[in-house]
Amino acid sequence: MSAKPCAYVVNVIHALLGLILASAGLWLFIEVNSITSLRNSNHYLLDYNLYWPQVIPWLFILIGVLVIFVACCGVFGATKKSKGLVLTHMVSITMTVVLTLTVAIVALVFANSKSTENFIKDTIWDVFFQTKTDTEVADAFGLIEKRMQCCGAESPRDYVNWKDDFPQSCCDVYYHGWLEPYTVDCEITNKRANERHGCSSVATQYIRIAVYVLSGVAILTSLIGLAVLATSVSISKALKQKPRNVTAKYESESKKVLL
Numbered sequence: 001m002s003a004k005p006c007a008y009v010v011n012v013i014h015a016l017l018g019l020i021l022a023s024a025g026l027w028l029f030i031e032v033n034s035i036t037s038l039r040n041s042n043h044y045l046l047d048y049n050l051y052w053p054q055v056i057p058w059l060f061i062l063i064g065v066l067v068i069f070v071a072c073c074g075v076f077g078a079t080k081k082s083k084g085l086v087l088t089h090m091v092s093i094t095m096t097v098v099l100t101l102t103v104a105i106v107a108l109v110f111a112n113s114k115s116t117e118n119f120i121k122d123t124i125w126d127v128f129f130q131t132k133t134d135t136e137v138a139d140a141f142g143l144i145e146k147r148m149q150c151c152g153a154e155s156p157r158d159y160v161n162w163k164d165d166f167p168q169s170c171c172d173v174y175y176h177g178w179l180e181p182y183t184v185d186c187e188i189t190n191k192r193a194n195e196r197h198g199c200s201s202v203a204t205q206y207i208r209i210a211v212y213v214l215s216g217v218a219i220l221t222s223l224i225g226l227a228v229l230a231t232s233v234s235i236s237k238a239l240k241q242k243p244r245n246v247t248a249k250y251e252s253e254s255k256k257v258l259l
Helices: 003-036 052-080 083-111 114-130 135-148 199-258
Strands: none
Touching: 003 052, 003 114, 003 135, 003 199, 052 083, 052 114, 052 199, 083 199, 114 135, 114 199, 135 199
């Protein structure tokens, strides 16, 4: 396969991986925001800090959009057979590979840290306390408990001090987004509810898994980016050789005319 078809294939794969990164980053942002938006806003009026669970999704979104843009430029450059476009794409893809690897490393090192765990724990506890006085927050937190199959902030026993029974969300089960067709009495002695983990530990684990997966996709994207760079180098070399062949052809034809 020549360099040009290879360039089309690897650039399309690169663009698809960028789309996956951007989409997954957006999904992670929505998941994190669904919890942080339930906090008591008065507690965070003077808190201007950015925490890694809030920053990391945006990094993957931005790097995904960048990958898509650079991949489209690569296809355009290969189609137009422009030496300038190809050289510009080579520089861009090199920068993209470096940035993508950097985001993956940052996500693995900083987002998967103790500070991230503390942020999620504090957020869940804040939301949990809000449920005692705000029915809307209680309903939203109930949906989180159903979806994540968790109960309480730290553990199901968090409800013991102020409720006679567990909320139904600690006993309901989601099957692919659908609730069980029946409900059960969600008493304090309910085995299903008592066996669940607290939402802080479950949310932390989910975010860790999401970061691992996104970082893995980012590393794969970087490897494909190196393949894109290799095809761009091949196309650049081919474009350098072409003018010489054309000149030689014209010279030979001129000699034939003179003879």
